[in-house]
Amino acid sequence: GAGVSQSPSNKVTEKGKDVELRCDPISGHTALYWYRQRLGQGLEFLIYFQGNSAPDKSGLPSDRFSAERTGESVSTLTIQRTQQEDSAVYLCASSPGILGTEAFFGQGTRLTVV
């Protein structure tokens, strides 16, 4: 596609339910990032995928969070047993992965846990 696509754009879920967020990166981009942005806050790094390298999971806040990516295609971020503190915009970005290249961001998924 022309840009990074995220779905759904908005998600309201009940506390304790699991949610799955999807990111379609730009075709050919080997790098994919997930970030969390709470209301009025900056970017919080969650996870980084780069080609066939082991993902950098250092930003995942708890074992309720997990993410997968198959090859250089779609990625899904799963949050289990959601809590109200998980309410945020979840941003995905992709990049060619070459040193010096920028990342391109999707519009995000706004998650509200009620």
Add this chain to the structure above:
Amino acid sequence: AQSVTQLDSQVPVFEEAPVELRCNYSSSVSVYLFWYVQYPNQGLQLLLKYLSGSTLVESINGFEAEFNKSQTSFHLRKPSVHISDTAEYFCAVSLPFSGGYNKLIFGAGTRLAVHP
């Protein structure tokens, strides 16, 4: 540890005044630097980037940033801001990652609020 520090979380300024948003990074290797902007209720978009060559880089809307290797800084400036510049600004650094790839590390962001 490699990191990016944006020293000001919020910067209020009056319209037509100059502004500087500060960014410092820590790295033991050569870096590439970026500024991103996020307008209210919008996604992040690239504002400008430094890869090599002239240490002063400019954007199309009047912002400029200067790479200072000795001070490990990449501050963003504009001589006269507009109301429409109100946004969140993120500094980022591109660092080597395994396998010859790169990884972008972002600062926490600076919220620029331009008042009439």
